[in-house]
Amino acid sequence: MENKDIVIPATDDPDTAGFWAAARERRLVVQRCGDCGKMRFPPRPACTCGSFAMGWHEVSGRGRVWSYGVAHAPTLPAFADLVPYVFAVIELADAPHLRMVGNLATSAKAAINSVPQDAVAIGDEVTVAFRPVTDEVTLPVWIPATQSEVVQ
Ligand SMILES: [Zn+2]
Structure with missing residues (x-):
């Protein structure tokens, strides 16, 4: 399979860049809300609690x-x-x-x-x-x- 023939995800999107950076380091991460602590995937800007504060959590x-x-x-x-x-x-x-x-x-x-x-x-x-x-x-x-x- 040639890589040019498959769809390559964007790695510079602010919501997903952390996931791709971790994957390059062979780490699997999900987002975790900086306020309520709830983990979420796929990556998105805000938690269901309404908070935009977040970090990456290795699973x-x-x-x-x-x-x-x-x-x-x-x-x-x-x-x-x-x-x-x-x-x-x-x-x-x-x-x-x-x-x-x-x-x-x-x-x-x-x-x-x-x-x-x-x-x-x-x-x-x-x-x-x-x-x-x-x-x-x-x-x-x-x-x-x-x-x-x-x-x-
Ligand atoms: Zn939250």
């Missing part, structure tokens, strides 16, 4: 498959050779009310179709790994505990 990178789907038709040409592949909604162990969408893989460097559909179940434990895509963008990917040991 463990452990979670569970809350739901998943299987892509059969590619949405972009770059993914044509990878279908079918599993995409999942991951519930964070540290903050079960927060979920992240991402790909499952057997390692940080393995293809997004490396975990077959029949090996995935809701509730499976996963651990985050980090995949550099460009100099600016490092994507979290999720390694099922049932797969090989996490290799960063």
